[in-house]
Amino acid sequence: MPALAQTPTLSDVRLAIVRYxxxxxxxxxxxxxxxSHAVRRAFPLCELTDWELGDLIARSAIGAGFAIDFDATEP
Known part of the structure; x- marks a missing residue:
């Protein structure tokens, strides 16, 4: 029987960002x-809004010394 998908915790999402x-x-x-697309593929039940996820990604990337491309996708 397949396992039920669960809503990821904030630490799960942060770990996915760090791995990326x-x-x-x-x-x-x-x-x-x-x-953001990679995280949403890994965690389809992620309840963070796009803004919250983008903010978390930007903070993590800046903290790790990356430059940020604040790109937007067409709806």
Whole structure:
């Protein structure tokens, strides 16, 4: 029987962001929309708004020394 998907905790989301940053450490900047899409693919039940997730991504990336691409996607 398949396991039921659960809503991720904030620490789960932060860990996913950090893993993405580690996997892309050779790039000088990070795209907010790319990381956001990766997190949403990993956690489809993530309850953070796009703004909250973008803010968390930006804070994590800046703290890790990345430049930020504040890109937007078309609706």
């Amino acid at each position: 940053l580690i996997d892309n450490v050779d790039h000088p900047s990070v795209s907010i929309s790319e990381v």
